[in-house]
Amino acid sequence: MSAKRIAQLDDFSSTLSAAGYVVERGELAGQAAVLAETPYALVGCVEADISSDLVERISDAQAALTHLAARAPSPRQWDLYLVIHLLSAPQDPEEEAMVEAIEADTHYVRKFVRRTIDLEDEGSLDRALRPLLPLRPAAEFDLADPLDVLGRELREASLPEDLAARALDAFRRGEEVAVT
């Protein structure tokens, strides 16, 4: 089992930048932060440990983000997001409840609390930031002729010789599957 590689703020910065955000490293209420913006969103990302003053620290960070948005008043003030990366996971139901309460509080800023993002877990950072990222391209399907794919699959089954081929031919001709 490989060791965890916990995501850093720089990783957040790279991901958001790749997604079309204008990104800046800065601070929110004295906490190191990644700030990112598009016409639709102003985002702050901070790291935090589970602690008794977590709620207070997050409150300070969101106030700082709100002040930043207020520098240029616009409808975007409704679109403030704070991503909190917890470097340690909640240990008990009380801490779980605290995390839930932080996310449920949508006043001023929408808050996403993400728990110890391990970069070894492929796509974990994308998953954490998904609400802020563009839609991924549609899945690709190499299915020029689905019946060819089916034919290849059927060849691997231990069927009597030519059975599948004859049945597929009949089906292609618009007939019913005939078994002779």
Add this chain to the structure above:
Amino acid sequence: MSQVRLTFLELQAFRGFGETRRIDLDGDVVLIRGDNGSGKTSIVDGLIWLICGELAHLTDRVKGLRRTEDPVVNRYFGAPARVRLGVALDSDLWEFERTGTASKSVLAAWHNRQTLDQPTVALARAFGDFTEEQLSNALRTWGVLRQDAVRAALESGGALHERLSRVVGLERVTLFASAATKASKDLAAERTRLRRIRQQLVARYEEAQAHLALAQQTEGMAGPPLVERLSQLASTLPVGIRLSSSGAGSRSVAESESASRLLALAEDAAGAFRAHRTSLEAAQDATTAVTEARAELRSAQRRAEAVTRQAPLSAQLASAALELLSDHCPVCGQPVDESSVRVHLQELLAEAKATAAGTEQALANVARAQARLGEAQAAEQRRAESSARLTDAVERLRSHFKAPDALLAVDDEWLSPAQVGTLAEVIEEFAERLRELNMRRVRSTGTVRSRTEVEELRQEVDRAERDLQELEARCERAAALDRAAHSAAERIIERALRRLEPSFAEVFDRMAPHPTFTQLRARQDIFYGRNQIVPEVYDPERRIAANPMLIYSEGQLNVVALSYFLGLALNAREGALPFLVLDDPIQAMDILSVLGFADLCRRVREDHQLLLTMHDRRFADLLSRKLAPREEGTRTILHELDGWTREGPRIRTSESELAEIIPLLKPAAS
């Protein structure tokens, strides 16, 4: 890149719309808010009816009920309903109009105000490289989200499988698997039929075999031929009786008419003979009886006459003397011995009485003798008659034996009344044995028929057996193909699912409806031979999967339904439509999910025109703000259905202004 977009929808006498209402759709986001029953869904239905020509979900709703009204036509305004749609691509403008009723409607089309000849083709082509059917399918499958339909698809794994198959172009794979199942089932049904036929044939064969065995046993197949038996039979006849030259040697003798006639004559003669013999015996007895009866009669008559003459006079005298008797004679007066005289008179009186009784007996004897005499005379008469009948029977036999087709030839000495009884017995016995012989011949013929039937049935059973074996082999091959086809379809769909999962996550992760079951997947399952897709949510920390249908709330399930629908719609590839219609997608959702939905819509609008209906005013305001245009070239329209009358909904339209966003951050130096 330019994209086809809907520009307006006009409705008249359609569903909840009475008077003509034109709804501006020419934005990349169109929000339609209204309370329940205000006409939101009529707008969505109008679009479906115009494109598909039917509203199957409404027809299904009243399936099985007597049709009382048209589901398309407005109840207050009456037919025809009319829906008109504007479609634009850059400066090209199309208009399509459907008028009519649910059962019959007509589509018309215009391109840049010029009427088009093939409106349905034009409609399909306006949205891409579609046929009419493909466009209808696309609209129903991923063009319009009706919450109830998507939820129903979730509840039926088969329906979700069908949707997914269409999206990834795998309909033919699943159709092939279904066709293989059908072929296998058809063959299995044919096998059942053939098994039943074989079973019936075997039963008939066994029955025929049993009949044959019985016939063979009865007929005694080891015996001599029939002619020989006939000769043997004839050899047992007494001297003077033999087979005639015409009858001997004929195989059909046993059933010839002559034999039947002879038998009838013999029976007649035998009957006459028996009757004559009986009457003869009776007559002989009667002859003796007549003689005795006549003598007895004469004696009885004489005795009767004597006692009849004497008895009454003696009795009268004795009786009178007894009455007059005393110790003196009543005539001469001389003394008499009274007691002696009395005894004497009493004896005389008793004797007279006995004589009277004897007279009665004598008269009875006379009557009896007369009766016996009558009987004897009648018996004699019967004898004479039977004798005559016997003579007639003998004559008939004699005539028969003289006939050219007579079965038997009989010497004359047999044809006397005295011999005819014996002759009749001989003939009867002969006829009886002839009947037996005939029976054997008939049985023998039946046995041959049975043997042929048994052989034919055996061949039929063999044929059925061979057909069945061949069919069994085909059934096995068909079943193997069926299993392999479903298994292959399962693997192919499974791979497609894995590829589609990120698309489901695109929606689900943004709306995050559950704190622990945070991943949405789809699981392939084959249930009763049918490929299904079962929704599944997953807790990555505890590594536990669950069916959201069983653990999620209504609002959370709506997120699941929306995730699958949009996940599939965004992957529709060449079958994708340029617009998405979501009819009340956020019902029962909480604020976090709605916020996530708003963020999602911002992304979806980049590639698709979005038409959203909702009834919650708070969420409509939120979406209106969130989806307000922030960049040039985007437009968000809000239609507020703020009341409904019989003329239709009252619609208030507003449009969000483009907001100026001043950048706050500086792009990092590369």
